[in-house]
Amino acid sequence: MKQYIGSIALVVADYDAAIDWYTRVLGFQLLEDTDMGGGKRWVVVAPAGTAETRLLLAKASTPEQLARVGDQTGGRVFLLLHTDDFWRDYERMKTAGAQFCEQPREEAYGTVVVFQDLYGNKWDLLQLKPSSECSD
Numbered sequence: 001m002k003q004y005i006g007s008i009a010l011v012v013a014d015y016d017a018a019i020d021w022y023t024r025v026l027g028f029q030l031l032e033d034t035d036m037g038g039g040k041r042w043v044v045v046a047p048a049g050t051a052e053t054r055l056l057l058a059k060a061s062t063p064e065q066l067a068r069v070g071d072q073t074g075g076r077v078f079l080l081l082h083t084d085d086f087w088r089d090y091e092r093m094k095t096a097g098a099q100f101c102e103q104p105r106e107e108a109y110g111t112v113v114v115f116q117d118l119y120g121n122k123w124d125l126l127q128l129k130p131s132s133e134c135s136d
Helices: 015-024 063-068 086-096
Strands: 007-012 029-037 040-046 054-059 077-082 105-107 110-116 122-128
Touching: 007 015, 015 029, 015 040, 015 054, 086 110, 086 122
Parallel strands: 007 054, 077 122
Antiparallel strands: 029 040, 040 054, 105 110, 110 122
């Protein structure tokens, strides 16, 4: 049996602003943007080259949801964006206006830096060392 997480819902304040940021700053691909009626849309983005894990950009529709935009994990790193070339992606993101919370650092498991998305959710940009990657 094979299982994987296909989509992770990310609560956003505005569909178009989120699409712009994720595609322009992170280089994600817009996979779907379907009008669901009543102001709702089914918006899916994913890192270039990925086949499985995607982000479902879900617009906040209640005051409780709006209060969670940018703070889905209480200030902890929310998502880890793996890359095969840390410095290429770091420089591209920096040029595109990404907000980094620290300087890149080398850890036992790889090269990493924390950055924030347009709403303040914290992410890791991470290139694992070959010995750190899990095998199937």
